[in-house]
Amino acid sequence: MATTTETPAASPYDRIGGHAVLRRITDRFYDLMETEPAFAELRAMHASDLAPMRESLPLFLGGWSGGPRTWWDANPGKCMVSMHAPFRIDKAIAGQWADAMRRAIADVAPEDAAIAEALADVLDRMARGMAKA
Numbered sequence: 001m002a003t004t005t006e007t008p009a010a011s012p013y014d015r016i017g018g019h020a021v022l023r024r025i026t027d028r029f030y031d032l033m034e035t036e037p038a039f040a041e042l043r044a045m046h047a048s049d050l051a052p053m054r055e056s057l058p059l060f061l062g063g064w065s066g067g068p069r070t071w072w073d074a075n076p077g078k079c080m081v082s083m084h085a086p087f088r089i090d091k092a093i094a095g096q097w098a099d100a101m102r103r104a105i106a107d108v109a110p111e112d113a114a115i116a117e118a119l120a121d122v123l124d125r126m127a128r129g130m131a132k133a
């Protein structure tokens, strides 16, 4: 029987450009949140200092997309969904999160446009799925 040697498919993490690109997307996301009136309500929910989130979100997205599990190692037992439970996330706020993230990904324009679009779509669905009302 013939054997095939298939190269394992690159993870979404690798295809998007790894930590460096996720960090650029995150920085653009929080820059938009800090400057665009359309995201003011979302901004107001966050702590005044966004520096910890700028560090943390790319690590979360990295592990979630198949890269290093740094965020989980640093936050054992922490659940992203239950962590958001105390926040009043309605459809409008979830839409602001999804729109800001979609714009951030478009502005950074990762080289692999197909994975960039897939990332924007899945994060859009994830954010809108977190809306409680």
Ligand code: HEM
Pocket: 042, 045, 046, 047, 048, 049, 050, 053, 056, 057, 060, 075, 080, 084, 087, 089, 093, 094, 097, 123, 126, 127, 128, 130, 131
């Ligand atoms: C649906 C709309 C969302 C809202 C309104 C929201 C809001 C927040 C807020 C207020 C915090 C606390 C940060 C601070 O106080 O500065 C937070 C933390 C966090 N959010 Fe969201 N979030 C949303 C969606 C998401 C999604 C879709 C993801 C992941 C893909 C995500 C990932 C995180 C992570 C990883 C943290 C905490 C980081 C850490 O403690 O290490 N959030 N979020």
